[in-house]
Amino acid sequence: MLATSDGCIRGDTSHPANLGRLCSKGSALGETISLDGRLLSPRVHGIDSDWDSTLDLVARKFSEAVAEHGPDSVAFYVSGQLLTEDYYVANKLMKGFIGSANIDTNSRLCMASSVAGHRRAFGTDTVPGQYEDFESADLVVLVGSNLAWCHPVLFQRLSAAKEARPQMKVVLVDPRRTATASIADLHLSVRPDGDAALFNALLAEIARRGLIDTGFTAAHVDGLAEALTTAAASDPAESGLSRAEIDTFTDLFCGTEKVVTLYSQGVNQSAHGTDKVNAIINCHLATGRIGRDGMGPFSMTGQPNAMGGREVGGLANMLACHLDIENPDHRHAVQTFWSAPAMPEKPGLKAVDLFRACARGQIKALWIMSTNPAVSLPEADGVAEAIRNVPFTVVSDIVEDTDTNRLCDVLLPATGWGEKSGTVTNSERRISRQRPFLPKPGQARPDWDIISDVGRRMGWNAAFDYASEAEIFREYAALSGVAARFGRDFDISGLADLSDGDYDRLAPTTWPVPRDGAPRDRFFAEGGFYHPGGKARMLPITPPDPTAALPPAQVILNTGRVRDHWHTMTRTGRAPRLGAHLAEPYIEIHPEDAEAAGLSPADLAEVQSPHGRAVLRVMVTDRARPGSAFAPMHWTGVTSALGRVNTLVAPVTDPVSGQPASKGTAVSLTRYAAGWYGFAAGIAQMHPTRPYAAIARTRSGWRAEFAGHKRPASWEAEARTVLDIADGDASVVEDAARGLARVAITRDGQLIGAFFAAPVPVPVARSLVVDLIGQEIPAAVVLAGVPGADRPSKGAEVCACFGVGSEDIRAAIAGGCQSLAALGEKLGAGTNCGSCRPELQALIDQVGAQNPMAAE
Template identity: 60%
Template sequence: MTNDPVKTVRTTCAYCGVGCGVIATPDGNGGVTVKGDPHHPANLGRLCSKGSQLGQTVSTDGRLLAPRIGDQDTDWDTALSLVAERFKSTIEQHGPDSVALYVSGQLLTEDYYVANKLIKGYMGTANIDTNSRLCMASTVAGHKRAFGTDTVPGNYTDLEQADLIVLVGSNLAWCHPVLYQRISAAKDANQNMRIINVDPRRTATSDLADLHMSIAPGSDVALFNRLLVEIVDRGLVDADYVAQHVNGFDDAVAAAHADVTETLDICDADLMAFLDMWCSTEKVVTVFSQGVNQSTSGADKVNSIINCHLATGRIGRTGMGPFSVTGQPNAMGGREVGGLANMLACHLDIENAEHRNAVRTFWDSPTMPTQAGKKAVDMFDAVADGTIKAIWIMCTNPVVSLPEADKVRQALLDCDFVVVSEMFATTDTAKCADVLLPATGWGEKDGTVTNSDRTVSRQRPFLPKPGMARNDWDIMADVGRRMGWKDAFDYATPEDVFREYAALSGIATKFERDFDISDWTDDYNAMFPRRWGTERFFENGGFYHADKKAKMLPLKSRAPKSAITTDRPFRLNTGRVRDHWHTMTRTARSPRLSQHLAEPFVEIHPDTASRLGIKPAHLVKLTSDHGTAIVRALVTDRVRRREVFVPIHWTGETAPTGRVDALVTGYVDPVSGQPESKASTVAVAPFDPEFYAFAVSAQEITPDSTYWAKARVENGWRMELAGTAPTDWDAYAKSLFGDGETVSVIDPARGIARVAVVSGGRLIGALFAGREPVAVSREHLAGLLGGDYADVLAGRPGGDRPDPGPIVCSCFSVGVNSILHAIEADGLMTVDAIGAALSAGTNCGSCKPELAALIAKCTVKEAAE
């Protein structure tokens, strides 16, 4: 597991909580090729489409290269002296709770540790929270209530050794593709394995399932309460395990009996199939993700799942247990290091006086808050009302990702002092900063991360720091020294930070906590992936409540907090797409990752679309009490009739009207503080612009248009537009693409315009407009940029060049038309056959559900004929 000192570096992927190992090979010119690390236990050489294209995201184009105060670049001494002085004076004038840090699951553990120590141990407030609050705080709360600590009982190998996997609120195929690949391979190898997918929306993951249960949003507690009753009625309770290791069984069962009348909105046959499979299979893993967590009853949903595993003793044994998959590369590391407002490092509790005193003594710190700080949504409410007067945001984009995002933006604009540590000055949040600090990113950072199954891996640098960029832990430590705490923050390397953190975990074991890495004294630079704790927890009890027993909780299902009304009759679900991640600060830099889905959209049921007069590919306006969005209509029966789905990724940089979190209500789980991001209510209506258009441009453009969405292509940019029609299309095209010769076909009567702009004999831009959405070959047109423009106005390849169509396989740029031709003309009727012929699906495998769907569609068509 040692690195080649000349060529390759073993590191960890920058994206989700699977924590895949990556082998990076720099090319010496600022670029890098990547492949999966076959020796890493998380992925065993596999990578998803996003991980495979990491090399396309490391360019320093557009990077923030120097500290900036206002609009002026400055030096580090000036910038950090200002940050230290403003935080210090704010605390002196208004108290420690007037300042806050908002951090990220993309920070490394060493960054998290210094942030936690700085604000809790030295600034004296617990006002530090993280964007991980938005994705897994309900799991933390559920684990702590059931187990006494935030302990993940199992590991990834359980997914391959189970006979039944129940995926709840988890589109694993798109959000955690490598785990999906591992499960798919295990299912192929084990003909007895069955999979249940519990999700209101039918997703790519549903295609792998033996049963898809489209339950009503928010009814997860009712479903697992019904399962708990069935477990009791069938005599499947592990009485010995419950008697020895569990409290609260009787109350939990009584509450479940009282709750079984709640509607699940699924047919009896599907419900009975679910109950039969779960009850008749010992080796069950219940995997849950954001569909469970992002709810005002998220913690209860987690505990309803855990209740069933505790009642049957199906926990801590091979191939069985509740299993949470996290959304970010170091969400788990942040939990372990106390990065949340209600925690201390090493699974200690901030409201426990003995825990506080132990950490304060270890840090030799002057102060320690006695209660939890502001959680994410409350934190930005406190910024809005002026309670928090100085905030430092690191490695995250809350102006896009938090609920009621427009309110968050205004709060930051009105705040006395806003510091943002970022790679780019152009993010929605960076534009609100008084001070911008250039931070390192993946490929430049040096430290550790922890994945969803407790495996700690190294992220290693293989690229030079661009400009004046610095590591986050280093920036914070420098501010700590400038605030007067020189010795406490006298770190020279991330290894110094890690070793202090590891030593603190040894102190925590005196309180019988589970997290202990105090004996990890191996060479830091040579550290190999390693899971902390035992392989599995709780097979023989040993929980972390005072009596060593777990707690089953009495639970009652609750509807989502946002009520359906005549004005807001649709339930809004939000989530990820396959090839993008978070707010696309990284993935939008990859031309290949933007090929699959290049603009924001709303999935809407065909019956609903017909009733509302919404046509496929037309624009739709969504309205909530907090904001509006305009996105493209994707008419599909994947969603239920009274529900719509919009992805989370688009921003003011990429599609200003597609910022979906501007619509989301800021209701939170009362236990976990996690927002309900999948159940706001909205109005849905057609949006009728005067024109629709598609454009390609050799340079980045930002049009003055009601609707636009842009994405990178190999030689420039592609863009969808809509709005008020210009009076002069030639002039409009020049305003977009720059001066040059125009070649155009314009038909005012039909409302059609096709304009190409040429400079030096090369195509620098082309625009295709009409009164309806424009049907042209987008991939073909993007490929013409910078080259010959002879047939550009045709909008499609000539007869001698086939049109591949919209991209399905991002890894190999294989389009839908190529795949359909292989199916219909060449008779390739299996995913493997298509892969052998076209390579589609043979790298990351994330597109395999779509390939299977195309085959099924052609099969149905052929049967009908």
């Protein structure tokens, strides 16, 4: 990724992972690097401070907690947003010098079940394949992965490969018919957690057809007989699929040698996630379809450096370089290499358990780095209370105001993307250099530098006397050579002698890179697994019992991401174009479930579980499976107080991996009893001050959806409060009998705020109103709220990369653009990240159905 002199962000065409392609989030990064809202100096109890006194305080509080209560009384909660060098130093400080394994990461929420499944099957956390395998496979099975929205660059690669080789087949296994289904030859709408039963049925069919690779399994696999017996005893109907659907899938898999099974959060974020991972891997081990071109199971990570964190031991149950914390020889080797005073002998607290320990009072000092657990963890309200309960809390972050930061004693300003230097590792084990192109703002410092400074102040000067990230990387690479002597897979010791200049110039590199021996792209084609004896292990997998029938107006909540946002929006929420596609929290439900709950499209639904409550906009669609609903997890107390979806999620975890089951909470649905609904757009930042509110940036300011219980005495006063505009001239149109109100506020003829209210969800051309803010325009035009002949609305934004709206697209289709290529040529839509292409095709199909002449 390159920042150019004109301020644009462009992909690096020489990088083998993306070949210059960017998703909408990457393309918009240039809009997120302003200093507005940045944390620029240390803060202690809300007051600006200096680094010396603040880090003295941090070091003293952690040291006192360890001295008084023992090393397990402190904890770090870190993040896949950290660079590998940051992660390494944090892991070294906690495990090697404080002497506790209480360091866990938000990667626990997305990839821990994959790690556990790899370790059970392979003996270590190894991703066998490469991205190019997606393109060379003849069958790609996507399980629990909305690739089009969550990994759009890889979706482009897969789409292009399928277009070039139409004989390639794609299967999507997902309860929802997501945007990814646009390229799927077969969509299997499994019931939640039904995928284990599906892959057991596949394994049983592989055996029935005599397709077990007996040579490979005899030489390289243990546990085949037990896995086959359990699979044969499973009931395929527990998948929620028909016999015909299962047969079609097994025919495709059994009849195609070059198969890649790509899985993501729909597999991992489950109380049975590790078993589901192993059910998938079982099928590849049984057929020997692993580690060769176009073959193998492939885990897609969810964060920029989730893999880097796994490699340095950022998880509470691992040591650096894929060594095992429970293994005394591994512990001794790492302790000796670090010259560390102490090493923990058992795993530390995993994410959910860590915050439960905070709630119990067990944790006396907590340091959170580059993540927002008060929003992102299950039972988020309980997590917030747990953080409040810790006597001393620290956050390292780039922004000042987050739900988590509001709870903590000390805020430490860290550098962010564009300012940081170091490395990351992607899902195909490729290490890439991240180079800074912006100065460090204010007093911000790199995370590794902050952590090292605290380590020195705690008394370990020599161990944390780093001068640069290159020095950290060399140490880390050297440690991997120690791990390699134990027969571990992770070995980059060939990079341990890089000079500072060589490190700075480091090209994208796939590990392993051993000091002696040749690097390789793939693992396991000829065995060489990492269990004692060198064999893989197939696991007997018993699928979970199907969910019992739910009462009316209850559904299973599946949480996830939208196309243009990332985690809790602390960065993507700053980019106006990324908030235009889906600007408020919503819940996607099937028409049958909507009818049972008395909900209509655009209603607000009150969603409740035993753990919390949220209010979400209703999207009724047959893309959802009956009995299953979907809601994105991005909105926070800063952007939508009642839109925090993880308040609903039960803190249930996989017993092997400790990963939360973020896609399986039963919730009830009722219509939210709003007395009025509102939409507002203006130049000033708005805040979620009404019972329901959802705030988003625009190119000219801010926009918001509101709802209240009682109609206000003065709509003008309400508009000014919501818009946070005290001055200017207000024009008001009110129909008291119908409960309608419209307010336009101008200053020197320029529109600075617009407000619309109604007793039902407000029908107004939102994109038009947003575009009018800041313009010199008569108030009457604004108050109409609908496009005129001279000011057509572009409609809801579809292509975030180029700001193309639905009405622009419909007009182009009606004008003769009957293909994605034609739309791209005329409007640019779909030609950058490609994640909008499924929606573009849906509009082409829709316009063609409405006007057959247009399709001719």
